[in-house]
Amino acid sequence: MATSSVNPANSSATLGGHGAGKNLTFHVSSDSVVCYAPTMITANGFWEGVNPLEYAMPIFILQLVLVVATTRLLVVLLRPLRQPRVVSEIIGGIVLGPSVLGHVKGFAATMFPSRSILTLETVAHLGLLFFLFLIGVEIDASALRRVGRRPFIIAAAGMALPFSIGCGASFAFRHQISHNIHQVSFLLFLGVALSVTAFPVLARILAETKLLNTELGQTAMSAAVVNDMCAWILLALAIALSDDHATPLSSLWILLAGAAFVLVCFFAVRPAMSWLGKRTAEADETITDSQLCGLLVGVMLAALATDSIGIHSVSGAFVFGLVMPTGAMGASVIEKMEDFVTGILLPLFFVISGLKTDVSTIRHPATAGLLFFVFVLASVAKIAGTLLVSIFYAMPLREGLSLGFLMNTRGLVEMIILNIGRDKKVLDEESFSTMVLVSTAVTALVTPAVNALQRPSQRLIGYRRRTLQLSKPDAELRMLAGLHDHRHVSPILSLLSLSNPNKRAPIFLYALHLFELTGRSSALIAAAPAAPAAPNFISDDHAPAGVSVYPLTAVSPYDSMHVDVCRLAEEKRAAVILLPFHKHLTVDRDMEPEKPGIRNLNVNVLASAPCSVALLVDRGLSAVDTRSAHHVALLFFGGPHDREALAFAWRMADNPSTTVAVLRFLPVADQRFYDLCVVGKAHRGAAAALTAGMAEWAECPELGPIGDLLASSDFSATVSVLVVQQYVDGEAGRSPETPGPRQLGGNSSLRERISNFNIVWGGR
Template sequence: MDSSPAQFFKDLASKNSSDAPLVCYAANMLSSNGMLQNENPLDYTFPLFLFQLIIILLTSRLTAFILKPLRQPRYISEILGGFILGPTLMGSVPAFTLTFFPLRSLLVIDSMASIGLVFFMFIVGVEIDPDVVRRVGRRSTLLTIVCLIGPVLIGVLAGIILHSRIQDGTQRGAFVTFLCGILCVSSFSMLARTLADIKLIASDIGRLVLSSAMITNGLAWVLMVFSTALAQSKGKALSAIWSVISGGVFSVVVYMAVRRAARWVQKRTPEGEEVAELHVCVILVGVMVAAFAADAIGTHAIFGAFVYGLAVPNGPLGELLIEKIGDFIEGLLLPLFFAVSGFRTNLYSIVDAGAVFLLLIVVIGAAITKVTGSVLAAFYMEMPFHDGISLGLLMNTKGIVELILLNIGWDKMVLRDQTFTILVIISVISTTLITPLINVAAKPSRRYVAYKRRTIRWWNPESELRMLICAHSSREVPSLISLLDISHPTKRSPFFVYALYLVELTGRASTLFVVNTNSSSSSSLESHRAAPNAGGAGFIRHQSESEHISHAFESYEQHAGGVSVQSLTAFSQYPSMHEDVIALSEDKHCALIILPFHKHQTIDGTMEVTHPAIRCLNKNVLAGASCSVGILIDRSLAGTGARAQRYAVALLFFGGADDREALAYADRLATHPGVALTVVRFLPCIGAGGSRRRQDRVVDVAGENDDECLAQFQANGGGEAEYVERMVGNAEETVAMLREMEGRYDLYIVGIGEGMASPLTAGLTEWSECEELGPIGDLLASPDFGSRASVLVLQRGKYREGSEEIEMSGGAVVLPMPAGSGK
């Protein structure tokens, strides 16, 4: 029994009508009267479809759960779920097929799957920014050409040679053209999600490969239209050319008409409000109109939906449409398409083992030519070798787009059952293997292995200090700008600040939306979208908030000297948000990350939790960042010092690497004319006389100790900083000394003291509420302490073993030590 109703009736048409079975439908077959009336619900169309949908969803979700440790994309689990239910496994059991997937029900599943596929391709089109194609530069063009030459040549030669063996009875020209398209295509949606997962979506490699993939996808669609038209016209090239031309005219007309209509809708929507429900309904109906028109002119319905989606402009309208239908389509209807693909994939249809080997060689050869071409292009563009490998592997990303093309080829009788099954299996295997290879070859940490000592202390004071300042709302911006201002950027010692607005993404997993605003050069927005859904009204609100933050930093940049600011907005889920922060800091070679505390001050002066997930974010950044990290506990820093026109700052020095990093940061504040800095060193004492205890000279891995760092600070002048020493015997005396300092300062700076065991703080960690701040930072931030001063806690960037350091103007470049090195 064939798995497709369309193919079934095609087979019947070629037989004698007297031999054809007669299928009768009763008028009341839609729904049953219930089991209490002794009726089987599975004998009726609607209950049967609901039960089939439950089986398909449960099978795909169970497969996804089993494959979760392997970190495979969702596409793999869903297509494997279709294999399980198809004729290869469960479908080979007659009782299972006749009971749960009878022939009369397949037409309903196929139709619903097609509807889901139409709207999914609409979503893919909305996600893509067509303006990227217009901005394609020389590098993207070069990468596209070298990645197309090899697959096209191999497709032509293999198609001519293999046609007579595996495609007997089909049109040869259509098969050759179709095979070229399959070998060239790169799944844009899966590629974007992969780049988002490995945090390369906003990198140079990410932009380069996405723009190239868009061009190769466009070519693959053209080849698909040409090959299917060639097959339907029995090899008439002129008819196929007219189909391509009509498809091109259709694309232009739809794009221009929908683009203008969508912009009209945007103009009629007040700023900050959602698009009217009527307009959304009309746009969604237009998807089906475009799909119908595309099918009517002989291309394909999903092609019309894809072009229609491309015409929807980026911004709130596109995000709202994705929010309305995205989860429903991808979570409920799209699995039906994978199930149908599984029904069509029948291992028992493979009768020629040599055909499997030959097609496997063809696919592997095309993949190798892509990698080779990417390496050569990377060499020409003076990119590292491993970046060329990464580009090649990323350009080989397959997925749902390839599966869609294969199903179109099967529907249009370009592919036979055996060829379809072989190519689907090869697609699944290649995707399974390429995904982990990409994660290894394009792992972000490999790109930053040369930049390992990125701290304030080891940064050349006369070079540009790069900082990443994060904010969760515009409320935090004034104090962050005040902290930046008293850090005293000058033209001689400039700062380059990346102001990152962090937004919680509540949509699907593997989703990242980054908006870059280069305020120093223009006010234009450049969007890199990996996948949907910042969410309609939420997106509008966050866009407005992002503009306020960007304008605040831009205003400060214009009025301050020695500061360059680039504002960015990152949409990410909280569990992976720290990865985005760390990846951006490494990509931009930042020496310091400033994070807001997870609590903010209310009107009555108490501290209230902003979002509990922010604390987890801060802890993860502290644990994973290779550069220095600071957490600002803000108690109106922007107002206290500004009212007095002078900030009173205290550096609390207990010793250790983190305190030395805090000292280096305070050294920059000391030169500011509006800052009165006091360095308070706490020293242990013994005996009734309170004499200073003799300490051993402790040298850390960087060859530093506290006395030398303080001596160097004083020798350099330390601005007009006051230096005092306080003798304390235990933690109780430390707390008492800190209480004596209440009310004197606007800002405390202290190191976290990670890994430090000091008698001066012994026992404080047992009562810590926020251990990530360190014992002293937690004490100063505690509401029980009663201080009204803001607190900045710092952690020095982590050193890595097995490296030697070479001083550079912007810090230290760390190179791997050769094996057997004596140093």
């Protein structure tokens, strides 16, 4: 096998064959050809005296391991800077390319020989197809009809100014453009590259900066969806016009065929997908393996259709993802595919981009400087356009600036556009390398800029009624409930029903559905407000009368989820945060722990909450019939926490069907008020259960368990103790019943004095 010395960055060309068993050749560039044997797929081992890296399969596996290891290492190294993973992957591709490690002698020839580029690029584009399909699944196309006017105007302003700058730049670069490149095509490619917003990268940045559930985050997400849709339409138009030999008529046919493909997907494929999604949701199960295989075949057929039409294959995969129903089915598809696609296949695309990015090709500082200036100017224009619309809608200046920076999120979508432009010969190597570097730098600046503008201390809103004790009894009571799954809904609703909500004193509940951010987009799509499977498992229809429910969502790692909970409680001016205990009741009445992260969340919220917190340990409260009588006990020891508990119980006492018993425990110092403590010796019947086990530790059993406790030297009280044993029916110590009113005699005054020691509230 003979191989010419070729820079892998220039490896994009044609494949020609001469029959089975003969060598195949593919042109890497205009002045180099690579020849290889088609049967050299797997090696026979070292024992045959051959180098396994000369065979297609071993070298591909080694490349895959190197790519994944490099990108993961950079993700870890850049994590303290809070950079999105896409930035680490782009930098990883550049590091493995000719710009960095390509200068190491023998590295490119050994690890990325020219004969392996075709296989590497084919698999990388296959991963790109599936990733674009997942992006389409994440976007709810039907939600575009529900997007408000403000996100549409923000998206339009954020695209119009940068796109106009791209048009002006294409005119300025007209002398550097090759004569066989269509001017309109270059205009569209540069305009789209300068104005695009990467929706999936933006969602990740918003989740990590705790802005996903804020008004700012929701506005940015809605505007990014609109921006993405417009960008893909313009990109398809640019691809249709980029063919050197295409006539205006053939470009028109490409556009018409592309429009027909979209119509078929939305009006023929989408109903079938919706039926499958409803069937999956009704069965309350995830998508099956056979259904997933069918979807993967559909993705590849859609990509084949658009590639045959003349539009890039990623457009077909993206449109096929758009017609997928969101919610449980979409989240299930993403959960099954995302780890493999984003963790194994997609990094190969960044390596291919890195192999094409060569800093040494930037030989004209004036041209590169002008491109850099245009790119920065377009980013500033996007911020300015977004800020103007924000000011028009009376948004704070900091939020307007933050929104402008967020709309400059580029990353993967930008890389896709630039790679297509380079493959279509619209961008040369120098322009491609310059724009890759500038795009990566701009995306890397988004998270630090947003963090600086949206510091947590600046997002806090002061309010007075942070406790139940300070809340007005006849005013609306605001509560924030953290819910991890359906199991936590019923106990919370039962507790609210006991709290006597009514028109005079209503309860406004913010039902916060807590999703763990695991590095997958499935959590983000399941939490999307437009998704039918969003936190709507609790709503006004399920709540008792007098309770209004407003669903919210938080997507965070458990280590930092308390920040979301506390911030939302602050924003919504909640008086109480309701959290479920980290253990739940099993069928055999044991308490079984759930995810360990739930306990850490509760501890962190208790340590940093801006208002009162209530932890609910459910032992059957969800089964309580709210229409029958209820009995509530309050153990009062004193202090601010017990006073808050008393305020909660005081609210329950207003419920006509609820009886609240308050048991007050007095400290030892207060016992000096009493001169004598009178107690019965033994307890039998139902009362015996209250002192079970105490007799085993008694020093003086003749005093009984309670008398022994009061007379012990370990008991610091100074009160005298009188232990009484009753004589009943000739047998000492046998008293089968606790005396009732009749046994106390007819002295009503005596009964009244004794009953007053039991403080029982049936109402105020």
